[in-house]
Amino acid sequence: MTTEITKAKSVTSDDLSVPAPVEVPPVGEQVNLDASENWFNRELSQLQFNYRVLKQSMDPAHPLINRLIFCCIFSSNLDEFFEIRVAGLREQLKYGRETVGADGIQPEQALAEISRVAHEYIEEQYDILNNVLFPALEKENIHFIRRREWTPAQAEWVRNYFDEEILPVVSPIGLDPSHPFPRLVNKSLNFIVELDGKDAFGRETGMAILPAPRSLPRLVRLPDEVCEGGENLVFLSSMIHAHADELFPGMEVKGCYQFRLTRNADLELEDDLEDLASALRGELLSRRFGDGVRLEVADNCPEELVHFLLTEFGLGERDLYRVNGPVNLTRLLAVSGLVDRPDLTYSSFSPAIPRQIRSKESMFEAIRKRPILLSHPFENFSSVVDLLRQAAKDPQVLAIRQTLYRAGTGSEIVEALADAARRGKEVTAVVELRARFSEAENLELASRLQEAGVIVVYGVVGYKTHAKMLLIVRREEGKLSRYVHLGTGNYHAGNARLYTDYSFMTCDDSIGDDVNKLFQQLTGMGKALKIKKLFHAPFSMHKRLISLIEREASYGEDGRIIFKFNALTDAQLIKALYRASQAGVQIDLIVRGICCLRPGVPGLSENIRVRSIVGRFLEHTRIYYFENKGKPDVYCASADGMERNMLSRIEVAFPIEEPALIARLQEDLDAYLADNCQSWMLQPDGSYIQNQPAEGEPRVAAQLVLLERLTGKSKP
CATH class of the missing domain: 3.30.1840.10 (Polyphosphate kinase middle domain)
Known part of the structure; x- marks a missing residue:
């Protein structure tokens, strides 16, 4: 796998909310991993991600109407930020329950800094809207007519x-x-x-x-x-x-x-x-x-x-x-x-259907041939829907179990589950009612499923069921076989057109047994069961990830780690990464949004690089890659590197073991690490700098690379 790292070449910087200057420790002095200057504040980091979204509205590489949409998405993101994160800080002050994170910033300090930064961002947003986007739309004969102009x-x-x-x-x-x-x-x-x-x-x-x-x-x-x-x-x-x-x-x-x-x-x-x-x-x-x-x-x-x-x-x-x-x-x-x-607007494209699926009438036959890895939105989510539809109608299918976190209104997935129940199959749905801002939809779909005869359970109180799992039990040649779908994203067809996610389908006996045990834990009672191949939160995922980081650290300069997350806040994971960097391990973190780790600090994290990809699609894939001296251990997962994912949710990480699929994920990661126009590098001082191609260097946008590779379409 390519291990060269793209250097930051841009002068476009988000220099707001800059922490204290980085102190270089004296030679030979042990770095205190718990020191507050080694951590970025979660809320301010999230604000910076929203700012990177806003900056897309100024990027001429995006079509004009989509630039306006990025400007609006910034507002939508800020709404949720204030509704949840700012509201949470205010609640701490209101009830005298202040908590301080590893960054050492008090809630009152955080609120003051959030206000300062958010005011600057919003002022810039309206300046972009009024002085850039509206005039550009006017030139395209799209008019927002004021009262005085009627x-x-x-x-x-x-x-x-x-x-x-x-x-x-x-x-x-x-x-x-x-x-x-x-x-x-x-x-x-x-x-x-x-x-x-x-x-x-x-x-x-x-x-x-x-x-x-x-x-x-x-x-x-x-x-x-x-x-x-x-x-x-x-x-x-x-x-x-x-x-x-x-x-x-x-x-x-x-x-x-x-x-x-x-x-x-x-x-x-x-x-x-x-x-x-x-x-x-x-x-x-x-x-x-x-x-x-x-x-x-x-x-x-x-x-x-x-x-x-x-x-x-x-x-x-x-x-x-x-x-x-x-x-x-x-x-x-x-x-x-x-x-x-x-x-x-963005030119349309048709998500591809892999030859392995196209050449078989039955999804079960295609999965039996070899495991399938789909990359959404570049490859069609309809293959997942087809698997469930075929299972609903197949007389050999006896039982279906599925988790539902977000499915959307009018979901084909929900209709297929209801159809299976009406046909007399044993169907169980674990519906997470507390999926934020989807609660009402999930209450409604739970009622629809129950009316069709589906057994509906609501997971485990106190632990959101965030894992994306589908288990199909089928009778084949006199014995029962299990078919499994595991994903990094939701069972939501609309999201599958906008988010980057992986779907993995397999009939591997060990994975099937693991998923069956996880469903038993979700729907029944009893002790945690022994799981063979999967990492599952809140039981094994956290300690297994830290163990694998420590293994790479034992290899010293021969170690190599790549993580792709939506967010990284977990203190124990971050400390493990700091220690691995100190041991000489080369670490690349592709973190879309919040990142509390401070990269590039001598003696602490000089071997860690953090980049954020912001483009046409919302980056949502989670990958854990460990080089393991040329025998890579690679996992895809539903979980980010956050305390809530590791310790307070039901999450699953699943291994990718087939050499061809590992090679494909390596190609995908290489594309992200080579991105020189839609990637932003996190600096030691907390600012982000957008990568730009050097003079004479071709533009590389990871999402466009995947779009062309998987669909044959090169235009954005």
Whole structure:
């Protein structure tokens, strides 16, 4: 396997939130692995990942509409960051339960730094939107038309739309003793309206709150007959602004200003619940009305109104974000469905179906021939669906067991499980109800499965079932055979088109036995069973990974480790990697998002390199690669390098043992390590520098390499 490392060549740097300078220890002095300067803060590292996503909106290598989408994804990511991570820090302060991580940063310090950094990022986001993306879209004849730009014909159309679509469903709320401040739904678009005069009852309220109806689109396409060509879009907020006075007849609207409140959306469930599903249904409602954590307001909102809102929500100045544009940028994602401009979006491609599958009518026959490794989205997820569909209809199949973390609405996987149950097969689904922001969907699909006769269990209270496992028991030639699918991603067809993930299908007896035992642990009771080939959390995965790191460390300079994670925060794993680096092991970490390890520090981590890949697809594969003196041990997994994955979840890492499949994973890792345009290198000071090809060097983007290799398509 290629072991050369791509050097960082760019001057494009994220230099915000820079930790203290790295101290080089004196020669011969032992480095204290627990010293706080050896660790990056988790929350600030996550913010930096979001910033790398935002930077894609400035990259001309991406099509223009997709650049706008990256700008919106940044907003969506920040929403979740505030709803969960910032909310968690505020909860610690509220209840006096402050905890300090290895980085030594107190929750109050973290919140202050998050506010500083997030304000800078958001200011840059709106600058990109207003001064780069909107003008570029304008040149492409895609117009976001402001109120002052409406023609008489457009203004008349907007008036009719307001009268017919908005007015019947909008509910303005005047504020007075009998109309207290309303409970506003998390992340909803609202307006604070400044009024003058008396209403029909002689009341002088002076102020009203106007929630924008959630049922209405935030972006509306104007019909061609009132425009002069091109794609013409208008914001719902502009329509409400233009006709706010009609909602308060006889009164003067002195001002109408957008605002949006982000609330704590984390769910708190006790470990000793008698009925998890019922408890979760109750908690889902509270998510919409948790404590406020962030207030976004239009930058022209008067100071006294801003202060009124902050007081109402119990927030301070650092929680306030004044924005120069729409406060709900995530809703701009609708542009891709309103504008028909395929020339401004990624070109489509057809995911490949490997010859091994195409040449066989039966998925079981194809798997018996040799194990199958699929790389999504470059190879078709339909092969996994086909396996389950065939199992549902096959009279030789006796039982099916599957974990479901996220499956999506209208899931073909769920329909196949229901079909199998209706046909009399023994079907068990382990549904993880606590998959964040998919709880309601999972409650619904669990009910659908139960109605079809599927045995539904909810895993283990206190341990999220995050493993992706499918077990099919089939009678063949008088004996029972087990077919297994294991994955790094969810059983979600939509995600399989957007995320990079691996699917592994095998009929290996030992793996089949291991998966069967894991399902027994999930659905039954008893001691942990002995597992032969798989690593499984929370029992063996953590210690086995550390053991393999230590084995590579024993090889000294002949050692080689490559990990590909979404995040790396686990202190014990990081310390093991530090010790391996000190022993001379060459270590490459491909970490998409959070990374608490500080690379490149002399005497500590000078042999560790950390890169993040951000591109068209969301990097989601997890690979653990140990060179083992030329006899590689390679695992794919559902687990990241985080404490929660290793110690508080049900996770699985599965070995890839066939030489041809190991070679394929090595090629994939080589592509990621050679990426010189969509990769960002983490520096010892905490900044990230984007790699750029040297003069005369060809551009290498790992995702495009895989796209071309597996589908034959080279254009992004």
